[in-house]
Amino acid sequence: MPTDLHNNQAPSENPFGEEATATALLRFATAGSVDDGKSTLVGRLLHDSKSVLADQLEAVERVSLSRGQEAPDLALLTDGLRAEREQGITIDVAYRYFATPRRRFILADTPGHVQYTRNMVTGASTAELAVVLVDARNGVVEQTRRHAAVAALLRVPHVVLAVNKMDLVEYAEPVFAAIAKEFTAYAASLGVEDVVAVPISALAGDNVVEPSAHMDWYGGPTLLEHLETVPVGSDPSEEPARFPVQYVIRPQSADFPDYRGYAGQLASGVLRTGDTVTVLPSGHVTTVAGIDALGKETDIAWAPQSVTVRLAEDIDVSRGDLIAAGSVPTPTKDVAATVCHLHERPLRAGDKVLLKHTTRTVRALVKEISYRIDIDSLEQRSGAEGLSVNDIGHVVLRTAEPLSLDDYTDNRRTGSFLLIDPADGTTLTAGMAGEAFDTVALEAADEEDWV
Amino acid sequence: MTTATHTLLDTAENPYALSHLDALEAESVHIFREVAGEFERPVILFSGGKDSIVMLHLALKAFWPAPVPFALLHVDTGHNFPEVLDYRDRAVARHNLRLHVAHVQDFIDDGRLRERPDGLRNPLQTVPLLDGIEQGKFDAVFGGGRRDEEKARAKERVFSLRDEFGAWDPRRQRPELWSLYNGKHAVGEHVRVFPLSNWTELDVWQYIERERIELPEIYYAHEREVFARNGMWLTAGEWGGPKETETVERRLVRYRTVGDMSCTGAVDSDAATIGDVIAEIAASRLTERGATRADDKVSEAAMEDRKREGYF
Numbered sequence: 103m104p105t106d107l108h109n110n111q112a113p114s115e116n117p118f119g120e121e122a123t124a125t126a127l128l129r130f131a132t133a134g135s136v137d138d139g140k141s142t143l144v145g146r147l148l149h150d151s152k153s154v155l156a157d158q159l160e161a162v163e164r165v166s167l168s169r170g171q172e173a174p175d176l177a178l179l180t181d182g183l184r185a186e187r188e189q190g191i192t193i194d195v196a197y198r199y200f201a202t203p204r205r206r207f208i209l210a211d212t213p214g215h216v217q218y219t220r221n222m223v224t225g226a227s228t229a230e231l232a233v234v235l236v237d238a239r240n241g242v243v244e245q246t247r248r249h250a251a252v253a254a255l256l257r258v259p260h261v262v263l264a265v266n267k268m269d270l271v272e273y274a275e276p277v278f279a280a281i282a283k284e285f286t287a288y289a290a291s292l293g294v295e296d297v298v299a300v301p302i303s304a305l306a307g308d309n310v311v312e313p314s315a316h317m318d319w320y321g322g323p324t325l326l327e328h329l330e331t332v333p334v335g336s337d338p339s340e341e342p343a344r345f346p347v348q349y350v351i352r353p354q355s356a357d358f359p360d361y362r363g364y365a366g367q368l369a370s371g372v373l374r375t376g377d378t379v380t381v382l383p384s385g386h387v388t389t390v391a392g393i394d395a396l397g398k399e400t401d402i403a404w405a406p407q408s409v410t411v412r413l414a415e416d417i418d419v420s421r422g423d424l425i426a427a428g429s430v431p432t433p434t435k436d437v438a439a440t441v442c443h444l445h446e447r448p449l450r451a452g453d454k455v456l457l458k459h460t461t462r463t464v465r466a467l468v469k470e471i472s473y474r475i476d477i478d479s480l481e482q483r484s485g486a487e488g489l490s491v492n493d494i495g496h497v498v499l500r501t502a503e504p505l506s507l508d509d510y511t512d513n514r515r516t517g518s519f520l521l522i523d524p525a526d527g528t529t530l531t532a533g534m535a536g537e538a539f540d541t542v543a544l545e546a547a548d549e550e551d552w553v
Numbered sequence: 554m555t556t557a558t559h560t561l562l563d564t565a566e567n568p569y570a571l572s573h574l575d576a577l578e579a580e581s582v583h584i585f586r587e588v589a590g591e592f593e594r595p596v597i598l599f600s601g602g603k604d605s606i607v608m609l610h611l612a613l614k615a616f617w618p619a620p621v622p623f624a625l626l627h628v629d630t631g632h633n634f635p636e637v638l639d640y641r642d643r644a645v646a647r648h649n650l651r652l653h654v655a656h657v658q659d660f661i662d663d664g665r666l667r668e669r670p671d672g673l674r675n676p677l678q679t680v681p682l683l684d685g686i687e688q689g690k691f692d693a694v695f696g697g698g699r700r701d702e703e704k705a706r707a708k709e710r711v712f713s714l715r716d717e718f719g720a721w722d723p724r725r726q727r728p729e730l731w732s733l734y735n736g737k738h739a740v741g742e743h744v745r746v747f748p749l750s751n752w753t754e755l756d757v758w759q760y761i762e763r764e765r766i767e768l769p770e771i772y773y774a775h776e777r778e779v780f781a782r783n784g785m786w787l788t789a790g791e792w793g794g795p796k797e798t799e800t801v802e803r804r805l806v807r808y809r810t811v812g813d814m815s816c817t818g819a820v821d822s823d824a825a826t827i828g829d830v831i832a833e834i835a836a837s838r839l840t841e842r843g844a845t846r847a848d849d850k851v852s853e854a855a856m857e858d859r860k861r862e863g864y865f
Contacts, residue, residue: 125572125573126570126571126572126573126576127571127572127573127576127577157839179704194708194723194726195708195728196704196707196708197700197707197708197750197751198707199700199701199751199753201753201755205573206573206756208751220728221728223730224728224729224730227730227731228730228731228732333567334570335567335569335570335571337567337569338569339569348583348586348587348589348590349586349589349590349616351616351617351618351619352619353618353619353620355618355619355620357618358618358619361618361619365586365615365616366583366586367579367580367582367583367586367732372569394617394618396578396582396614396615396617397613397614397617397618404569406571406576406579406580407571407575407579408578408579408580408582408583408586408615410617421590444728456737458733458735460733461587461590514731515731515732518730518731518733519733520730520733520735522735522737526737526739527714527735527737527738527739528727529727529728529735532728532730
């Protein structure tokens, strides 16, 4: 074990220290157009949680003043690039960080314009919670349904409906109740299990961080309170173990002449020393001889820890392989998947691409573009010529080497992949193995197709 | 009106819950290993500042018990703090690493760079950095940049493609989804990799405390000869300060960031231990860069503009 990294203080039994801090991390995404007040909401969250420091606020005040605005425009806190400031729009996902004593937050701030579906997909891919913003005056509109659909598609476990601008509807409960009911029913039909609706005014600060004095009828949490208390992470003991091998560690040093460890990050589940595991795609079955957790031997590891696994038998395992336990996927060269196309260059049947799945990159052929999904109606538009930027659709791929894929529904890490242009390395498409939505929604869409 | 169905375990009762530092550490280690698996010649940019020290610590953990499979690259502005250079050399020796140094002074001496009238050398780093990357044929360059540092950096990717001129184009960035990082690049291009993207200044300090990581002493309160310029305490030295109108005094100070002496300011502080520093940062009403960096104040988009030129 290493005893001397950078330590110059009193040596302890554990060279890496292990005083766990209780603070957990929540990754969440926001969706909503500029008109819904998303930038103001994000600014309000940062400002009211005291995450904006004096020099940042001073800069915002200075710019607001120079533009002739009386009050500091909190939206300026989040519009970082020159083009965004000039045009007053948000052109790309930005990541914001703030903390309360209860939790650390990573916010994927995603622009919600129609043409930026890919940005919400990007932000939602790592989010455990999505905040969908609606304007209380307009209620659930096409864009709201689109945001709910993307959250459902990306399997974001928790969705919050923030009904904004309650100050402009006289803080009326029936307005909120009707919107919340409609949205919750729609989200449930998409398979979203956890929806919480909060009536807010981002501009006035109602129910964002502080409870509103104008809405006595609302008994639920403020937005921040909900973000602080929503359960994060899943229970890894209920999932099969998935460990994509990233890198083989072989020191071949005097101290470790025979060490051979497989470095990776657990995508799901729990691994213990002594567990029977299958190495894919070879199918070789062996046992876990030992686990090293970044310099310290341990007998258990779980997702999403990065560890190094040693196996009982000296078999051929390399980057791109999957060490799996429990029910293991059957390696396949035929991949059916729902995809979101990310690039201006369209994706067409016959295209030769690279496919990156966990730690394995293989050549792949786009055999078929089965259908495009109209994200507003969830209807399948068949006979798609190809997928354009921001399109969501279903494709069939053939890969040069077998992949150990899970359904995205079951596993967001081992069910997801990227398509890459082999010519210049451009990231073209985000893929999710399996069908897009729960059967309920698909059946509904099918029926409409038959009409 | 809420319809919560909480099927998941709460943090307090979930034995598998990870603290935010454990989650960030696992993610950063994953990034280091992805680069080791995908690139031919990665290098770690090492300034001797706390972020690059934490990066090195994470790399050591990621590949244990094997050595770190990357060399270090340091851009020496010629105005570095001696304590930092000393730390750098000790770290290299202790972990048996290879160190490449690109000297700004060499470029000034042979005319490829000209000293600026304001004496700032931080902006001059870009040319030697790109030259160092080209000379070393490095295809992946680890940087300690964090998205919380600055609003242009909030848009930075973990894997950030740079063209043959080292330039960053925010409109040409690749979307980054899940933990699937795309490292494909053409010959001559390289990828800047930021394993600490999702860390904040406070996370870095909490991690330094938890892991008991040694830092150069200038991060802790000490008495130092300084003088005031543009609202910051600068260290007196051969680099060009103080001017006749500026007076040197001895003050109890510490540094929040470590960069070139000409533009890195100290803050008044009596924080002598890691615990003191964390308490001080948690209570501070100024960002790290707002408090101590002169070069970011040049214009509204100073950082964005420098990144476009190839700076970190």
